[in-house]
Every structure is written in structure tokens, then in C-alpha cells.
Amino acid sequence: MSHDPNCIFCKIVEGKIPSRKVYEDDDILAFHDIQPWAPVHFLLIPKEHVTSMAHVEDAHGPMLGKLMTLIPKLARQEGCRPYPEGGFRVIVNTGGDGMQEVQHLHVHVIGGPRPWKKG
Ligand code: 5GP
Ligand code: ZN
Numbered sequence: 001m002s003h004d005p006n007c008i009f010c011k012i013v014e015g016k017i018p019s020r021k022v023y024e025d026d027d028i029l030a031f032h033d034i035q036p037w038a039p040v041h042f043l044l045i046p047k048e049h050v051t052s053m054a055h056v057e058d059a060h061g062p063m064l065g066k067l068m069t070l071i072p073k074l075a076r077q078e079g080c081r082p083y084p085e086g087g088f089r090v091i092v093n094t095g096g097d098g099m100q101e102v103q104h105l106h107v108h109v110i111g112g113p114r115p116w117k118k119g
Helices: 008-014 057-080
Strands: 021-024 026-032 040-046 088-091 109-113
Touching: 008 026, 008 040, 021 057, 026 057, 040 057, 057 088, 057 109
Parallel strands: none
Antiparallel strands: 021 026, 026 040, 040 109, 088 109
16 A cells, blocks of 8 residues: 655554544544534545545545545534535645645545634
């Protein structure tokens, strides 16, 4: 599995940087964002180092399918209210124009009752 020793999210996968975990399996880790925008704000990442959504290839399809499928269950578990009053935002910042700060593919799930700090 590809790994970048200088990547903070790879260090979180390895447990070298602590995180508040939401979910984990062999391929995927979900953890709370350190600077939440809203009452619910967690990130889903592949455990493999994939730099960004711009780097996704056919082989990542099953992992991404599983990752996306986890979102509704984890969103409810973490306190997002039910659709349609509730719901959540799913954001994948990609590259410079996409305002990506951490260069390891991550999916933000942001929700909970408004007002939010951002978004
Ligand atoms: P981006 O702008 O790249 O989409 O978002 C990166 C996100 O990662 C930001 O929301 C930021 O708060 C979060 N983040 C950065 N470093 C850490 C960290 O060490 N731990 C956790 N839990 N979140 C982090
Ligand atoms: Zn990484």
C-alpha cells in the first residue's frame, strides 16, 4: 500500500499523529476534523496515499465506492439530522484552485444544525 512518510494523513493512518476516529476498516479511515466548521465535521480517507481526486484511477473505484457508501451511515451516527430537514455537505477540495491544503485525498462530511462557522 502506497505511503508517504511526510504526509500528515499517512501519519494519522499509522497512529503517529493522534486522531479522534469515527470509523476504520482495512482500506478506509474516518476521523474528526481538527478545526470543525460545523457541529459535525469529519474526514474520510483511503489508508493508501492517494494525493488528490485528480490522481484517482480505475483501480480506486471499489475503495471509493465503499467510502461514499459509508457517508450516510456515518453522518447519522455522528449527529447529522435526517434528510430532508437535516442532511450534510460532502466536499472534496482538489489542487490549488480547489483550495486543497492536505495533499492526501480526503472527503469532508459537514453537517449538524446551523449556524455553522463556515460553509
Ligand atoms: P483541505 O483544505 O485540504 O480540504 O482540508 C484539510 C482539512 O484537514 C482541514 O479542514 C483541516 O482542519 C484538517 N486537518 C489538518 N491537519 C489535521 C490534523 O492533524 N488532524 C485532523 N484531525 N485534521 C487535520
Ligand atoms: Zn498520505
